[in-house]
Amino acid sequence: MKTTTANPFWRYAGYAQIETAIAEQVQAVLIGDSPAKEALAKAAEKGLQK
Numbered sequence: 001m002k003t004t005t006a007n008p009f010w011r012y013a014g015y016a017q018i019e020t021a022i023a024e025q026v027q028a029v030l031i032g033d034s035p036a037k038e039a040l041a042k043a044a045e046k047g048l049q050k
Contacts, residue, residue: 021046 009015024046025039034042 017046 007015007019009018012018021043025034025043028034029036029039
């Protein structure tokens with residue numbers, strides 16, 4: 001039984017930036033600063049910037 005999975009972003013050169021962008025936006029949703037849909041769009045935008 002497999003209980004863990006690899007991070008899907010590890011293969012991208014900027015995976016740390018992607019992971020950080022997602023974490024920041026998840027936190028914003030959890031504390032009520034941003035709606036989920038808006039946070040997802042912001043995370044995608046930040047994660048794609050170089």
